[in-house]
Amino acid sequence: DCHQYTNRSCEECLKNVTCLWCASSRRCMAYPVRRILPPADLCELSSARWGVCWVNFEALIIAMSVVGGTLLITLGVCCCCCCCKKKSKKQALLSVRPDKDEERAAREREKRRMRQEERRAEMKSRHDEIRRKYGTV
Numbered sequence: 001d002c003h004q005y006t007n008r009s010c011e012e013c014l015k016n017v018t019c020l021w022c023a024s025s026r027r028c029m030a031y032p033v034r035r036i037l038p039p040a041d042l043c044e045l046s047s048a049r050w051g052v053c054w055v056n057f058e059a060l061i062i063a064m065s066v067v068g069g070t071l072l073i074t075l076g077v078c079c080c081c082c083c084c085k086k087k088s089k090k091q092a093l094l095s096v097r098p099d100k101d102e103e104r105a106a107r108e109r110e111k112r113r114m115r116q117e118e119r120r121a122e123m124k125s126r127h128d129e130i131r132r133k134y135g136t137v
Contacts (some may be wrong), residue, residue, distance in 0.1 A: 001018075003028065011122070016068075025047075037061075045058045
């Protein structure tokens with residue numbers, strides 16, 4: 001079906017999306033769908049046109065590589081930024097909220113302080129009682 005457009009124009013050939021135009025030989029041929037790129041013996045990449053006449057396969061490959069690489073780099077940078085942001089938030093939460101061990105240690109310190117205060121008060125009352133008993137107050 002594509003061979004009928006050989007020696008005509010690129011635009012006529014590429015109206016059918018299954019066709020490939022070779023600018024150097026002015027041939028219109030069926031696109032080799034079993035391969036990703038047309039083989040060099042069929043048509044050079046710099047002369048091969050598919051889809052549109054103003055972009056050859058070489059430029060298309062370069063452009064797609066640049067776009068794909070840019071997208072991958074952007075995706076990688078976004079992932080790194082998200083991970084760093086998440087990590088910094090986690091560290092900020094940990095620094096604001098003490099962990100369970102610190103909370104337990106603080107509670108135990110407070111209990112010891114309270115017991116010590118109670119003992120002090122008890123000892124003071126005993127000493128006062130002894131002083132009163134022997135009249136040394």
